[in-house]
Amino acid sequence: MQSDVLVGLAGVIASAAPIVIAAIGETLTEKSGMLNLSVNGIILLSAMGGFAVSYRTDNLAAGYLAGILIGALIGLILAFCTLTLYQSQVAVGLVLAFLCRDLSYFLGNGFMGLTAPVMHSATLPFLSELPVLGSLFFDQTVMTYLSLLCIPTALVWINHTRYGLVLRSVGERPEAAFARGIDVKKVRYLYTIVGSALVGLAGPIYTLGLKPGWKGSMTGLDGIGWIVLAITIFGGWNSFRVALGAYLFELLRWLGLVYQAQWSGVPSQVLQVAPFPLMILTLVFVNMKNSEWFESLISLLPPPLYRFFSLKGKRNKAAPSSLGIPFRNV
């Protein structure tokens, strides 16, 4: 029984991998002050594109690379429209989101129901033999390891490197950053493309690993991108919290599947949809930390727990001040 739970939890970590990677990509983009609303479209298009390339070339790596390139290309389009042509980030992002989604269904017609290579888990020697941790973290696919690696890397990059500081400054006050000799447009271009490329990597992780194959609108990926956006916001643009949000979401989905068998009286749709509103409620609850009554409630907890939950004196919970606001050089 215990090993069943472990296998389930390891599955949660694996299935959260694309969400973690995409949400960290979006966090990087938004930290620079750019709002990329096309996440949902990028995931679908790169899921289809990655699968198609992998099928044609019979090469797994080519599929993942294609996903990254599709993401980067959409990011480039968004950056060009908003940073060079000064169009609205919201409008361009939304149009791209729907365009990419429909494009993936249209272009993917010929690839329905085919089989391409699938990524298998790469068990790490020694580490996988650790009790509990071994089967949870070290018997996973390369992409899951990558998602785990992304979390501390992004955290260190944003908060402890000079480049991260430049990134934050551009998102907070571009006109001041410009006066410090920072090429605001270049930084925004860069992080929009890099962030979108990470989002693009999420697509093939589904179609070449978690849910092999392309089944058009039945693939079941539509909507994940919007969850990614919500997690980015509620995670307070902090990669650690963002990852927690992703794991929470997948945990809820897994619990839904587990209890479906036990609660046969409950319609299966309810359990399938439940994670979404539950996610929203949890995230709202998490963000209630900002309110005074929540502070007074948790002040009853023992000090170490209180410090963990309390947001008093903690930073980086606020949105980048110039998120979504265009910037023009003099």
Place this chain on the structure above:
Amino acid sequence: MEIEIRNIHKSFGAVHANAGISLTVHAGEILGVLGENGAGKTTLMKILAGLQPCDAGEIYVDGKLVHFQSADSALALGIGMLSQDPLDFPMLTIFDNLYLGRKKGFFIQKNSFRKEVEKVEDLLAFHFKLSELVGTLSIGERQQLEILRLLVYGSELIILDEPTTGISTQQKKQLFDLLKRLAELGKTVIFVTHKLAEVNELCRRTIVLRQGKLVGDVALPCGSASLIQAMFGKAVDLQDPLDVSRSEEQFEVRHLVIKDAHFFSNPVNLSVRKGEILGLAGMEGSGQKAFLRTLAGLEKPLDGAFFDEGDALRWGSTHSFTKRGVYFMPAARMEEGLIQGMTVQEHFILSQPAEEIMIDRERSCRISETRIKEFSIHGSSSSNAEELSGGNQQRLLIAMLPERARLLLLENPTRGLDIESTNWIWEKLHERCKKGASILFASPDMEELLRFSNRILVFFAGKISEPFFSRDLNSEKLGALIGGEGWR
């Protein structure tokens, strides 16, 4: 470091903001740059600091011809500028804010950079807690922080653009001490202002700009009259307040207790006569703003009543206050007073009482054209509010106050304006007084308070004084009261 600029030209559309300015600044000097609003001071300084390219002209640093592409490249040559609104990052820590601008290294070098900062801090004799957020500092402290930053990056010339707008008298003294210290250390300081007294206090030499030309290079101290003559090309008359001892009382405040973010005031009893001007003195944030907003109906008091010719006004709807002719003009021009993206004409339409559903374009156009002429606003009906210069935005705000206003509540009505514009605005306000309107205004400028008001209320840390007759006060007495001395 010696800076020489030769024949600088810069135009914005039809406006020739800098028309052939040449100037030499010597090392260790505090040079004043004096001029009215729109004289071209800021433009010249932005060119010198690399924030703006010039159309023609040359800049020499220690005899070498230089070209700046950005503020960054100017700073690399030792020229740094402190903008009117500090260009820093409120959401970053003081450390990060200082670190931004370093060109080398991958990881943030906490310890070595901290030592560098501390070395400069020791020279200047002040210290920041580097882990705090910039946003928690006052404007005065943020200026100090910017000066510190410029010095850390090796600035030899520091340009300050109107640094005394928005800081308290005490902070101003600190700033001046700091600037004198910089000069002792051999740094060059350029101090831009429109206030004569400040230049006289701080500088040994000042240049005067008027309409984009350099019209004077004066050794200081010297008499105000000749400087005013140079700044405006003519002498400026000052107006005295009306004698209101015989006019009737129209507004009365009884036992009013206001609340601010940090305190409750003592109860205030006050009556205001027709045509009277009441000044509210005190350091910024001592309750003047809350007092004005309470009287305007924008905030509820804790206790007390407000009577207009015997009728009590009820808090809850601002509309019932404006219907009575009580109007508030905020200090934050762009944030609270004007609406970004709307034209001058649309502002006038908004300020008119709403009578019909459809906008009468012709009539509103007529109104707006006459007002623009009457209040000499540099701009047209169709220019957006944010395109106007600060002084013209202020004129627009004054022009928007409806004719039927009986009580004007003005927060820093002349903030950032030069003497001539200030006088011009007070002339307009006096006209209102002659028609029977009363004025309450807050100002950080003691001279303005003493000159233009009949009586003065002093605010200090939530305490509100009895009204003083301004003829019984002078700047020493008022300054002491503002600083919290001499209270009973």
